[in-house]
Amino acid sequence: MDLRTAHDRARDVFDRAAHRVTDWTAPTPCADWSTRDLVNHLVSEQLWVPHLVGGETVEQVGDRYDGDLLGADPLDAWTAASAVSRLAWDGVPDELPVHLSHATVPAREYRWQMTLDLAVHGWDLATATGHDPGIGDDLAQALHAEFADQVADWVEAGIFAPPVPVPDAAGPLARLVALLGRDPGWRPSR
Secondary structure, eight states: OOHHHHHHHHHHHHHHHHHTOOOTTOBOSSTTOBHHHHHHHHHHHHHHHHHHHTTOOHHHHTTTTOSOOOTTOHHHHHHHHHHHHHHHHTTOOTTOEEEOSSOEEEHHHHHHHHHHHHHHHHHHHHHHTTOOOOOOHHHHHHHHHHHTTTHHHHHHTTSSOOOOOOOTTOOHHHHHHHHTTOOTTOOOOO
């Protein structure tokens, strides 16, 4: 799958999920994060994009996107941050150096990471609200193929929980979320 298409689809997954939240304190499959915490995390990530693709370092951005970025209207905060990020990505060449906290990487790698985060947290949010995330097998397969070899390092760094075992017959989406330490069968408690 083309990276730009994957990124746009993953952003749409998260956007649809965010628009379905009615309880901003509800738990999510992402341990220790409520729906509000999860959206705040993605708002922060989207606001970082213009700085990082613009050549700034993590140190230059500093802590300006720490804390609560949602205010009284979480959905409005998400919509604005998503628009800022989308605009910043326009025309960014794949090989542009981007200074992340762990290394300087090509923009292509950073964009894939952002795509994964949007998709998996879109799944978290949609699952928390009892909706189908609409990720689709092709996006799930593309993300799994792109990141399967990196997960062990992320688990060791504490970024994701260890992979969850799934049956051999599990579909692409279940394999992806399980790879990232989520129980594909997680449901909100009622």
